[in-house]
Structure formats: structure tokens, C-alpha cells
Amino acid sequence: MELACNLCQNLVMDGQAPRKTLPRLDESLLIHLPPFSRLAKRQIRTILDQATSRRYDEGAAVFHEGDPADRFFMLLDGYVRVIRITETGEQVTALHIPAGQLLGFARAIGRDTYPATAVAATESIALSWPTRLWDTFLADYDGFATETYKTLGYRMGEMNTRIVELATQQVEQRVANALLRLINQTGRKVDGGIEIDFPITRQDLSELTATTLHTVSRLLSGWEKRGLVESRRKRIKVCNPHALVVLSQGQASD
Amino acid sequence: MELACNLCQNLVMDGQAPRKTLPRLDESLLIHLPPFSRLAKRQIRTILDQATSRRYDEGAAVFHEGDPADRFFMLLDGYVRVIRITETGEQVTALHIPAGQLLGFARAIGRDTYPATAVAATESIALSWPTRLWDTFLADYDGFATETYKTLGYRMGEMNTRIVELATQQVEQRVANALLRLINQTGRKVDGGIEIDFPITRQDLSELTATTLHTVSRLLSGWEKRGLVESRRKRIKVCNPHALVVLSQGQASD
DNA sequence: AATTCTATTTGCGCTGGCGCAAAGAGGTTT
DNA sequence: AAACCTCTTTGCGCCAGCGCAAATAGAATT
Structure with a gap:
């Protein structure tokens, strides 16, 4: 279940600039990721053509808590830490997200702002799409809904576990x-x-x-x-x- | 936003037996609840005809963590406490759910067992449907999906808040x-x-x-x-x- | 009215782990 | 190589809140 990172090579070459769509995103980037694995090549092509790719330095924020959730993301390489910051400035880490998962899909849970801040734990690469496409993805792409809600369920499980741990251990x-x-x-x-x-x-x-x-x-x-x-x-x-x-x-x- | 409890009267009269569908569930039971509020009377009728209603004594479990999630519920009256029990027997309360909300919809997050135990905090009444109807509800009933995912989002927010509180306060x-x-x-x-x-x-x-x-x-x-x-x-x-x-x-x- | 059961209050001693402080150590910049 | 910065280690004292124990008080049952 590893990401073929040589596929990302050309993205990494992109350097540090927050760049927009690149010359050519390869279809094999997505074809093996659960949310997209059931799709035809043509569909993947459409999806990629609408995507923006970007590299994040270690420590760089992918999005901030409270910001309008205007994009959702697929982490292609790296790790992202999801954190919340209290009024008194303390940070609490909620979750780590590995490559291959969606993030920032606030829209899926009826929110229009991001509920937490996402920070690259290491140099990372993510694709993103405007949130207005979310409903299209859900409706048009077979298996997409199921997979994202599984991810949601998994994360809820994680959160629950953390609550129990914090409360009892x-x-x-x-x-x-x-x-x-x-x-x-x-x-x-x-x-x-x-x-x-x-x-x-x-x-x-x-x-x-x-x-x-x-x-x-x-x-x-x-x-x-x-x-x-x-x-x-x-x-x-x-x-x-x-x-x-x-x-x-x-x-x-x- | 209160539940017209006289509507439940006939249900309460039902007594303590875990009874199946009752003579006649009134449509006004659901018409004002967000997940159903956009529906036509005929749709509500269909939904109610498929529902089972049941009363729960204070302390009675609605469902247990780990059980196959064969039904999902709408709490009509009362309050439900969602708890988890650790290996060492300690209880941790995750959430309180008031009347008017769905619960036990594990299916929505890609699970086939309940992730926690739900216990009536006070005498309560809930409708329930077999989980196999979930996808039908989602597909056929306008606004149902949106509302349930809002609920999901709300509960994730709650959980997140609890994590931050436990961690910092x-x-x-x-x-x-x-x-x-x-x-x-x-x-x-x-x-x-x-x-x-x-x-x-x-x-x-x-x-x-x-x-x-x-x-x-x-x-x-x-x-x-x-x-x-x-x-x-x-x-x-x-x-x-x-x-x-x-x-x-x-x-x-x- | 007596018994039983569950819920609540309060005292007291102990300790896990936090706060503070200061010193090392590995990396990076000039 | 010197200066600087970030990360890590370790010592020490303190206290919030837990564990234990025992008394009290309502409710429910007989």
C-alpha cells in the first residue's frame, strides 16, 4: 500500500512555489487510491484536469481552522498533522493523516469552514479541488461516497479512542x-x-x-x-x- | 423546538414490553424533525409504516458497542447517553443525544457494528428501521443525507472539543x-x-x-x-x- | 417502621506528573 | 569556528486531584 513516489518526482521538482496545475498529472497517481479505484481512466483524467497540485514544506499549513472550506485535498505524499489551538495558545494534535487519504472535506459533514488546522509533518504533496466540486464527486464517481464516509468513520473511531485514553489512562x-x-x-x-x-x-x-x-x-x-x-x-x-x-x-x- | 409529547402518549401507554409496530403512528411525529421536514406526507407515511417504535426504561440500552448495526434510530422523546466501556470496566460518556436526533446510524460511516453503547438517560422513546433501509432513505428522501451528515459533523465537533478540553483543562x-x-x-x-x-x-x-x-x-x-x-x-x-x-x-x- | 439500596458528602494522606530552571547536544547560519 | 537556534535531558519541589474510608441522607421495598 505504498505510494509510487517516483510519480511525484516531477511535482517535487516544482520547488517551493505554491504552483497551480502542472503540465501533466499522471493518471496512475490516483488509480490505486480507494476513493478513485473504481473509476474509468476517462473519469480520472477529468478529475486530474480539475485538480491543483502543491508541495508543502515541513511545518507549512495546508489549511487553517476557521477558514472558509473552499477546497478539499488528497494527500499524495508525506504526512499531515491535524491540530487545534486553544484560546490560551496550547496546541492539541487530533490526528495524523498518511499519504493516500482525503482531508479537508468539511463539506462532507455539513460545514463551511475547516474544523481544525492541517500542518505538513514532513515535506508533503497534495492535490486539491474547489469545494463546489464535492457534490459532483459524490454523485458521479462510484465508490467515492462510500470510501470517504469510511474514512470519516475511521477518524471518528480514532477520536473516540483518544477520548477514552485521555479519560482513563x-x-x-x-x-x-x-x-x-x-x-x-x-x-x-x-x-x-x-x-x-x-x-x-x-x-x-x-x-x-x-x-x-x-x-x-x-x-x-x-x-x-x-x-x-x-x-x-x-x-x-x-x-x-x-x-x-x-x-x-x-x-x-x- | 420541543416535541409535542402528547403525540407520544399512546406509545407510552404501550408499557414496558419491547413491542413492535403500533396501531398507528401519527405523521406529525416526524414532520417537524430536520431529517424529514422536507418530505411529503405520503413519504412520511411510508417511512412510519416501516418503523418500529419502542420505549426504553431509564438505564436500558438501546444498542451495545460491537453489536451488528442492524437498525438505526430516531429518538422521539427522552435523552440517550452514548458510552464506551474500557477493558478495565471504567465507563466514559462520549455524548448526550436529545430527542429529535438520529442515532445508531453506523452505516453512514461505513461501519457494520455500533461503535459505542447507547443507554437511555431517562425514560425514552425511539423509532427504528432496519439498516438495509438506510441507503433507500439516503437516496430517496430529499434533505435526509444533508441533515444526517450535519449531525455527524456536529458530533465530530463535540468530540473534538472534548479532546481539547481533556487535554488542556x-x-x-x-x-x-x-x-x-x-x-x-x-x-x-x-x-x-x-x-x-x-x-x-x-x-x-x-x-x-x-x-x-x-x-x-x-x-x-x-x-x-x-x-x-x-x-x-x-x-x-x-x-x-x-x-x-x-x-x-x-x-x-x- | 424497619430494612435495604443507592446517592452524596467530607476528611485525610499520598503521589503522578507538572512547573521551573539550567545545562547539554546536535544543526545551521554567518 | 563562533554564534545562534532548536531540541533534549535532568534535577527538584510542589500541589491538584485521586484513593481510601466512613458517615449521612434520600428512595424504594418489605
């Missing part, structure tokens, strides 16, 4: 769970373990688990001493997922 | 917020304030705010001394909403 369990979820969803097998596929700081992890960067740092240090994880600056590798599972569920193993 | 603020939300959504004006329209214990409130019944009790006692609320067994009345708003957002006064 200790910090150590929450961080362990977050780490496990990250390697499941965005993990990359490397020598000696599984590494999170994008740069992630202690601060980021703390925003994902409702704690402080200090506590996350202490936990990771402890785990590293016990050989559960290895970490460098902005990189975390899980060496012993099973031990983490134990931590995430049960009592502290000491 | 102190217990006192969370309880104040929960109380405010409850009186906004399900409040009933009574002498000297606004009362939550269904029986709710300290325990319930603690499951809604991720704390313990003890802490909730202490907070309510304190607030009662200061005249912000009045409470009896299973009943809470908010006398000074504004002061609660202050508590819910800012620093503890005093």
Missing part, C-alpha cells in the same frame, strides 16, 4: 499507545526496529498525548535505557513493540 | 464546561435557574469529565455554597450560568 500508557499507533500507521521498518516515518519532536508527542515535553523526554529516556526504543533528534525508533504493548495496557512493569 | 473547568453544555443542550428553565432535563448523578458527571464522583461532589458543594448551582439527588440546577462560564474558561475565582 496514565501518561505512560498514553505515550506508549501513541507511539504504537504511530508506528502502526506510519511506521517504516528499519534496522533493529520500526521507525516513525516523519520527524517528530518530544513536544509533538506531548501535544498528542496531553502531557509536557519534559515528561515525554523522561519516559523515552527510561525506555531507551531498557532497550525498548532508540531515539535521535526528531526521530524515534521502536525496538521492542511488544514490551510497549504491555506498558500501554497494563501496570508499569518497572 | 483542569478538572474544575471541565466540570463547569460539561454543566454548561448540558444546560445548553438539554436544559429546562425552572424557577431560579436552568435545570438539566434528565436525572444525572455525580458519577455520571464524573464519567463525562474524566474525574471521580468525589471530586465532582466537592466541586458542586463548593459551587452550591457560593450560589452558583443547586442540586438534589440526581438533579442539578444552574442558578448563575455566567459565573460558571468564568470558571470554565479562566482561572479559579477566589
Whole structure:
């Protein structure tokens, strides 16, 4: 289920400018992605011709909470972090979205502004379409509706899980769970373990688990001493997922 | 936006048996509810003829997490609490649903089991239909899709808010917020304030705010001394909403 | 009226994890 | 290579709020 990234090559070459439609978007960009997989080549062509593609630097916002939801997106490469910011300026990360998923489809849930801010967790590429096309997509493209609502359901499940975790678990369990979820969803097998596929700081992890960067740092240090994880600056590798599972569920193993 | 409860009278008379379709469901039951409000009388008739109505005692489950989602529901009267139960047996309340809303429409988000358990917070009445009719409703009834997805969006917003609250606020603020939300959504004006329209214990409130019944009790006692609320067994009345708003957002006064 | 059950209140001690502070360490720019 | 910046680590003290325990108070049942 990996994205053929060489397809994106020409997009990446585009450089940092927020550029509009490119010479030629290849149909194979979309053909394997669930929302579009049932469509004929001609339909894909139409869809691509209406799309705008753009590259986002690490940390760049794809859209902002509260902005009018005038476009919806398909993430082609990279990872996006969905965050909310409180009145007091604290950030809370709601979700990570991997390549191959739709995002910013506020329209699907009857909203006309984005409910949260989306930030590229790593250099990313996304296609986008004007929101007015949303209903067309839904009506005209077989399987599109079903798939997007599945995505919606999945994200609701994720949110629910986070609520339950925040409500019932200790910090150590929450961080362990977050780490496990990250390697499941965005993990990359490397020598000696599984590494999170994008740069992630202690601060980021703390925003994902409702704690402080200090506590996350202490936990990771402890785990590293016990050989559960290895970490460098902005990189975390899980060496012993099973031990983490134990931590995430049960009592502290000491 | 109140439900004409006399319409339900004959249903209530039905007693406690889990009964099937009743002699005659009146069309005015649905005509004013958003998902159906655009429909012709004949359509409503068809919908009602396919519906099963049932009364739920306080505390009775409408459906259980994990069960096959073979029916979807419209709450006609009462309130339903949506809860999840952790492996360790703790309950977490996700949401309260007031009369007039759909629930259990797992199908809409591509699921075939219920993602949570729904329990009647007070004696309640709901219509239900077999899930296989869902797609028919969506396709045939104008405005139905839009409305249900609005509901979905609203609930996602609620969940998001809870996540942010749990992640960033102190217990006192969370309880104040929960109380405010409850009186906004399900409040009933009574002498000297606004009362939550269904029986709710300290325990319930603690499951809604991720704390313990003890802490909730202490907070309510304190607030009662200061005249912000009045409470009896299973009943809470908010006398000074504004002061609660202050508590819910800012620093503890005093 | 007595019993039982559920809901609420309150006291007290303990601790997980936050806040503060300061020092290291790895990267990047000049 | 020096200066700067961001990220990480670690120590220490404190306190919000939990856990435990026990008393009280309404409702419901007998």
C-alpha cells in the first residue's frame, strides 16, 4: 500500500512555489487510491484536469481552522498533522493523516469552514479541488461516497479512542499507545526496529498525548535505557513493540 | 423546538414490553424533525409504516458497542447517553443525544457494528428501521443525507472539543464546561435557574469529565455554597450560568 | 417502621506528573 | 569556528486531584 513516489518526482521538482496545475498529472497517481479505484481512466483524467497540485514544506499549513472550506485535498505524499489551538495558545494534535487519504472535506459533514488546522509533518504533496466540486464527486464517481464516509468513520473511531485514553489512562500508557499507533500507521521498518516515518519532536508527542515535553523526554529516556526504543533528534525508533504493548495496557512493569 | 409529547402518549401507554409496530403512528411525529421536514406526507407515511417504535426504561440500552448495526434510530422523546466501556470496566460518556436526533446510524460511516453503547438517560422513546433501509432513505428522501451528515459533523465537533478540553483543562473547568453544555443542550428553565432535563448523578458527571464522583461532589458543594448551582439527588440546577462560564474558561475565582 | 439500596458528602494522606530552571547536544547560519 | 537556534535531558519541589474510608441522607421495598 505504498505510494509510487517516483510519480511525484516531477511535482517535487516544482520547488517551493505554491504552483497551480502542472503540465501533466499522471493518471496512475490516483488509480490505486480507494476513493478513485473504481473509476474509468476517462473519469480520472477529468478529475486530474480539475485538480491543483502543491508541495508543502515541513511545518507549512495546508489549511487553517476557521477558514472558509473552499477546497478539499488528497494527500499524495508525506504526512499531515491535524491540530487545534486553544484560546490560551496550547496546541492539541487530533490526528495524523498518511499519504493516500482525503482531508479537508468539511463539506462532507455539513460545514463551511475547516474544523481544525492541517500542518505538513514532513515535506508533503497534495492535490486539491474547489469545494463546489464535492457534490459532483459524490454523485458521479462510484465508490467515492462510500470510501470517504469510511474514512470519516475511521477518524471518528480514532477520536473516540483518544477520548477514552485521555479519560482513563496514565501518561505512560498514553505515550506508549501513541507511539504504537504511530508506528502502526506510519511506521517504516528499519534496522533493529520500526521507525516513525516523519520527524517528530518530544513536544509533538506531548501535544498528542496531553502531557509536557519534559515528561515525554523522561519516559523515552527510561525506555531507551531498557532497550525498548532508540531515539535521535526528531526521530524515534521502536525496538521492542511488544514490551510497549504491555506498558500501554497494563501496570508499569518497572 | 420541543416535541409535542402528547403525540407520544399512546406509545407510552404501550408499557414496558419491547413491542413492535403500533396501531398507528401519527405523521406529525416526524414532520417537524430536520431529517424529514422536507418530505411529503405520503413519504412520511411510508417511512412510519416501516418503523418500529419502542420505549426504553431509564438505564436500558438501546444498542451495545460491537453489536451488528442492524437498525438505526430516531429518538422521539427522552435523552440517550452514548458510552464506551474500557477493558478495565471504567465507563466514559462520549455524548448526550436529545430527542429529535438520529442515532445508531453506523452505516453512514461505513461501519457494520455500533461503535459505542447507547443507554437511555431517562425514560425514552425511539423509532427504528432496519439498516438495509438506510441507503433507500439516503437516496430517496430529499434533505435526509444533508441533515444526517450535519449531525455527524456536529458530533465530530463535540468530540473534538472534548479532546481539547481533556487535554488542556483542569478538572474544575471541565466540570463547569460539561454543566454548561448540558444546560445548553438539554436544559429546562425552572424557577431560579436552568435545570438539566434528565436525572444525572455525580458519577455520571464524573464519567463525562474524566474525574471521580468525589471530586465532582466537592466541586458542586463548593459551587452550591457560593450560589452558583443547586442540586438534589440526581438533579442539578444552574442558578448563575455566567459565573460558571468564568470558571470554565479562566482561572479559579477566589 | 424497619430494612435495604443507592446517592452524596467530607476528611485525610499520598503521589503522578507538572512547573521551573539550567545545562547539554546536535544543526545551521554567518 | 563562533554564534545562534532548536531540541533534549535532568534535577527538584510542589500541589491538584485521586484513593481510601466512613458517615449521612434520600428512595424504594418489605
